[in-house]
Amino acid sequence: xxxxxxxxxxxxxxxxxxxxxxxxxxxxxxxxxxxxxxxxxxxxxxxxxxxxxxxxxxxxxxxxxxxxxxxxxxxxxxxxxxxxxxxxxxxxxxxxxxxxxxxxxxxxxxxxxxxxxxxxxxxxxxxxxxxxxxxxxxxxxxxxxxxxxxxxxxxxxxxxxxxxxxxxxxxxxxxxxxxxxxxxxxxxxxxxxxxxxxxxxxxxxxxxxxxxxxxxxxxxxxxxxxxxxxxxxxxxxxxxxxxxxxxxxxxxxxxxxxxxxxxxxxxxxxxxxxxxxxxxxxxxxxxxxxxxxxxxxxxxxxxxxxxxxxxxxxxxxxxxxxxxxxxxxxxxxxxxxxxxxxxxxxxxxxxxxxxxxx
Amino acid sequence: xxxxxxxxxxxxxxxxxxxxxxxxxxxxxxxxxxxxxxxxxxxxxxxxxxxxxxxxxxxxxxxxxxxxxxxxxxxxxxxxxxxxxxxxxxxxxxxxxxxxxxxxxxxxxxxxxxxxxxxxxxxxxxxxxxxxxxxxxxxxxxxxxxxxxxxxxxxxxxxxxxxxxxxxxxxxxxxxxxxxxxxxxxxxxxxxxxxxxxxxxxxxxxxxxxxxxxxxxxxxxxxxxxxxxxxxxxxxxxxxxxxxxxxxxxxxxxxxxxxxxxxxxxxxx
Numbered sequence: 001x002x003x004x005x006x007x008x009x010x011x012x013x014x015x016x017x018x019x020x021x022x023x024x025x026x027x028x029x030x031x032x033x034x035x036x037x038x039x040x041x042x043x044x045x046x047x048x049x050x051x052x053x054x055x056x057x058x059x060x061x062x063x064x065x066x067x068x069x070x071x072x073x074x075x076x077x078x079x080x081x082x083x084x085x086x087x088x089x090x091x092x093x094x095x096x097x098x099x100x101x102x103x104x105x106x107x108x109x110x111x112x113x114x115x116x117x118x119x120x121x122x123x124x125x126x127x128x129x130x131x132x133x134x135x136x137x138x139x140x141x142x143x144x145x146x147x148x149x150x151x152x153x154x155x156x157x158x159x160x161x162x163x164x165x166x167x168x169x170x171x172x173x174x175x176x177x178x179x180x181x182x183x184x185x186x187x188x189x190x191x192x193x194x195x196x197x198x199x200x201x202x203x204x205x206x207x208x209x210x211x212x213x214x215x216x217x218x219x220x221x222x223x224x225x226x227x228x229x230x231x232x233x234x235x236x237x238x239x240x241x242x243x244x245x246x247x248x249x250x251x252x253x254x255x256x257x258x259x260x261x262x263x264x265x266x267x268x269x270x271x272x273x274x275x276x277x278x279x280x281x282x283x284x285x286x287x288x289x290x291x292x293x294x295x296x297x298x299x300x301x302x303x304x305x306x307x308x309x310x311x312x313x314x315x316x317x318x319x320x321x322x323x324x325x326x327x328x329x330x331x332x333x334x335x336x337x338x339x340x341x342x343x344x345x346x347x348x349x350x351x352x353x354x355x356x357x358x
Numbered sequence: 359x360x361x362x363x364x365x366x367x368x369x370x371x372x373x374x375x376x377x378x379x380x381x382x383x384x385x386x387x388x389x390x391x392x393x394x395x396x397x398x399x400x401x402x403x404x405x406x407x408x409x410x411x412x413x414x415x416x417x418x419x420x421x422x423x424x425x426x427x428x429x430x431x432x433x434x435x436x437x438x439x440x441x442x443x444x445x446x447x448x449x450x451x452x453x454x455x456x457x458x459x460x461x462x463x464x465x466x467x468x469x470x471x472x473x474x475x476x477x478x479x480x481x482x483x484x485x486x487x488x489x490x491x492x493x494x495x496x497x498x499x500x501x502x503x504x505x506x507x508x509x510x511x512x513x514x515x516x517x518x519x520x521x522x523x524x525x526x527x528x529x530x531x532x533x534x535x536x537x538x539x540x541x542x543x544x545x546x547x548x549x550x551x552x553x554x555x556x557x558x559x560x561x562x563x564x565x566x567x568x569x570x571x572x573x574x575x576x577x578x579x580x581x582x583x584x585x586x587x588x589x590x591x592x593x594x595x596x597x598x599x600x601x602x603x604x605x606x607x608x609x610x611x612x613x614x615x616x617x618x619x620x621x622x623x624x625x626x627x
Contacts (some may be wrong), residue, residue, distance in 0.1 A: 046489070123509035130490040132500045133507025134531065145501035173501045174493035258509050 016261040028052035028165050035190055038198060038228045043113045045185060046126060055165045057352075059183025061158075062176060064351040067151055069141040071097050076134070076180070077351065079106040083344055084274035086110065086187060091286025097142035103251045105286035108279045110272055110343075113185040115233055121251075121269045122235060123258045127181035132173075139245045145173045152176070187349055189274050191342035194334075198228070213334025217273070220321050221331075223311040230273035230338070236309040237261060237266040238318065239302030240283060254284070265307045276335050278344065291332055299323040384626055387470050388557035394431070394463040394476070396450055397566040397619070398424060402513035405569055407455050413573035415580075420529075421519040424569070425451040425504065426612070427512060429482050430498070430544075433468060434475035436552050439467055447482060447496030449504060470556035474549050476563055479610050481514030481542040511537045515612060517569075521578040532578055534597050534608055545616050553623045561623035568615045575611035576604055 030052050033043035045051055062068060063076045079093050086109035088095075093102045104120055112118065112127060124130035134140040135148070152158045152171050162171045165179060181206040194214075196204025206214065217225065226232045235255035243264045250257040255264035268284045282288040288297060298321040302312060312319045323331070343349070398405035400419075405411075410420045431446040445467055452459045486492055490500040490510055498512070505512045513535045523530040547565065555561050576583070576597070582598055583604055597604045 048489075048491075048494075071401055119508070125510040126489050129489045129500070129505075129510035130507070132490060132505065136501055136507060172493050174491035175492050177500065208402070 009094075010043060011051055026164060026167055028167075029053040033186060033188065035188055036195065039188075039190055040114075043185060043188060045113065045182075046128070049128060049181060051182055051186070052165060053263075054161065054181040055175055055179055056186045057183075058158075058161045058165050059179040059181065059186075060349070061161070061352050062180050063183050066157075068135060068143060068148065070143050071148075073097075074141055079140075080109050082346075082349055082351075083278075084108070084248040085189070085278040085340070085344055089280070089290075091281045096137070096140040098139045100139040103248055104141055104284050105281065107271065108275065109184055109187050110189050110274055111229055112187070114229060117233070117269065121253075121255050121258050122269055126172075127184050128177045131177040131180050135177075147178075148176065149173055187343075189340040189343040191339040192274065193337040195340070196286060196339070207333075209330050209333040210337050211334075213330035213332070215335075216323075216327055216331050217334055220323065220327075221273070224270040224309075225273050231270040233270070235264060235267035235269050236311070237264075237305065237307045238268070238298075239304065239308050239312055240287070240297075241266060242303045242305045244305075251284075263307055264285075266305060267307065267309070273335065274338050275340055275343070277332075277339050291335060292328070295328045295331060299328070378477050384558035386554075386558045389469055390556040390559055391464055391465045391466045392468055392473075392555045392561040392563060392623075393431070394465055394478075395562060395619075396428065396461050396463070396567050396616075397564065398451060398459075398461060398567045398569060400569045402535045404562075405451075406459075407452055411570070413570055413577070415574065415577035417573055417578040418522040419506075419519055419532075419573060419578065420521070421452075421517060422455075423451075423453055423503070423516055423518040425449060425453050425514040425517070427481055427498075427504065428463070428478055429486075430477075430479045431463075431465060432477040433465070433473045433555070434477065434548075436472040436474050440477075441473075443468075445494070445496045446478075447486070447492075447498045448456075448565065453503065462626045468555045470554075472552040472554050474552045475547055476549075477546050478546060479542060479544045480609075481537065482512050483542060484539040484557075486509050486541060487537070487542070506535075506537065513537050514541055517572075524579050532583075534572070536597065536605055536608050536612075538605075541605060543609055543613035545613060547616065549618070549621045551621070553621050555623070558626055559623045559624050561621070563621050564619040566617045566619050568617055571613040571615040572608055575607045 030050055033051055035041060035043055035331070043051070056201060066075045068070050068075055074095065074097060078095050079088040081088060090105045091105055092103045093106055094100065096102065107120065116125065118124040118127065118130045124133065132145070135143045136145060149171050152162075159171065162175055162179075163169050166175050168175070193206070195202060196202070198204070198205050224232055224234070224236055237254070241252070244253045244256070246253070251267055255267040256262065275293065282294050288294045300320065302308075304319055308319060312321065314320065314322075400411035403409060403411060405421065405424050407421050407424065410418050412418050427447065428450050429447045431443045433441045433443070435441065446465075448460075450460050450463075464465060481487070482498070486498070488510070490505040490512065492498045501515075504516055515534060515536050516536040518532070520529045520531050522528070530562050545563070553561050583601070597608060
């Protein structure tokens with residue numbers, strides 16, 4: 001017994017003296033997030049930031065905590081509301097710390113784990129790297145990252161949670177964005193009526209109008225809104241504008257702002273059609289208030305430019321996506337089946353601070 | 359019996375402390391430390407955040423931030439073999455007037471031997487530049503002004519300040535923020551002799567970082583520098599990714615701005 005004791009003390013001495021690492025028994029519960037086979041069975045993640053139960057939960061707390069903003073009044077959820085499939089319902093938000101109007105429309109957070117480019121122009125390469133941008137931007141959360149780290153360190157609950165998730169007795173900016181990324185990656189929508197239809201489940205019967213709409217979307221929209229994610233994760237000029245001014249900050253140039261490729265002038269990321277009826281207004285600047293305006297745009301209001309995506313080019317120098325009123329109606333009926341009520345009511349995605357108070 | 363155990367234990371404990379981390383016995387066979395001094399200069403003067411420097415093109419420049427990334431440091435042994443310092447990523451220079459100058463890197467645990475040169479890079483390698491939450495790698499930290507949020511990647515140099523604009527006849531701000539894989543530059547310096555690095559030596563590699571070379575390559579009063587054009591172009595002249603020719607010219611110049619001042623080593627007593 002005593003010898004073991006001595007050995008133990010000796011080893012502790014070593015650990016205390018030279019090794020700041022936390023003992024190995026503090027590890028989070030690593031998990032895989034399952035999705036239907038047609039979405040690839042599991043949710044992808046970067047090797048450096050695997051999902052854990054505690055990591056997602058910590059990210060969820062941070063997502064809803066206004067401590068992340070410089071005035072402690074704005075959280076990620078201010079502009080990414082669950083009831084709107086994590087979009088904000090306005091064209092260009094003014095809810096940031098400065099009150100200035102943002103230059104682009106807040107995108108919905110749905111199935112982003114599969115995206116390799118984020119923002120409307122794909123400038124952010126993953127959710128971890130992206131997160132520094134809204135945190136620091138003066139017109140969004142305006143947060144000094146170093147100050148945020150210090151603020152979080154003052155809260156024992158956060159200290160414990162970071163330690164449990166990342167195995168380090170400290171909080172760092174990279175760990176904040178990793179936890180937030182885990183939560184955002186966990187925001188998966190795959191329980192719409194359409195999904196039930198795909199899986200032959202109860203409640204998955206589409207009526208004839210919805211089926212007609214599904215067929216039309218497959219025929220007329222799927223060059224970009226392809227596959228079961230309803231996006232090709234790529235960038236296209238969809239005929240919104242004829243010119244792409246440099247002001248302000250090149251945002252109107254779309255993908256070209258990032259790649260400097262002249263062929264990508266005015267090309268913006270294809271958003272998913274999942275939950276599309278919840279995520280109005282539409283386009284990178286929120287210019288279309290309703291889905292009807294969007295369909296009218298494709299049917300008759302597109303404008304030409306040298307970089308207009310070839311998918312829209314018709315015969316005789318015409319362009320657009322011809323749609324009759326009946327076809328538009330059918331498409332909207334199908335869009336309704338893409339609304340995922342499980343997703344927008346899932347308690348695991350909700351504000352943890354509100355639930356606790358109940 | 360118990361007390362003997364106890365004292366043995368204390369003794370062993372102390373041995374443990376010393377042998378594991380605080381070795382006072384110098385041994386020329388054991389790994390050593392070499393300090394890498396990167397002394398930031400503008401002409402003959404040291405770079406600080408208050409002085410005004412005049413470039414060879416006549417620009418009068420005052421820095422408000424003079425920061426850059428040094429990475430992937432390698433030491434070249436006498437026989438030409440290379441020792442790579444793991445996770446060697448450093449934020450160098452000075453971030454703000456609240457920050458102290460960072461001009462010295464302690465390169466630790468270098469295998470004992472004779473070394474004839476050093477290689478290092480300005481910026482970060484493409485693998486590391488793919489995301490900005492790389493806390494595992496040296497000094498790298500996101501969100502502190504050394505990375506971009508709108509387009510993920512590190513700023514290899516982040517030099518901000520003001521200069522006298524001849525047309526406006528007043529001081530105008532500038533930013534040289536250069537990144538992307540194309541502008542990652544590796545610098546190779548031959549010492550012209552060898553230095554011993556081991557546990558019994560104190561060694562230093564002293565380089566001068568000649569910031570003026572960058573402003574010799576790209577004059578601030580030249581046209582075509584604005585990207586992105588800010589709300590008020592007249593008060594800002596910047597280079598980020600683009601115009602590409604300017605970014606390339608700046609990167610080519612910073613690749614040439616490191617001058618070997620001297621190397622030395624001394625036996626420790």
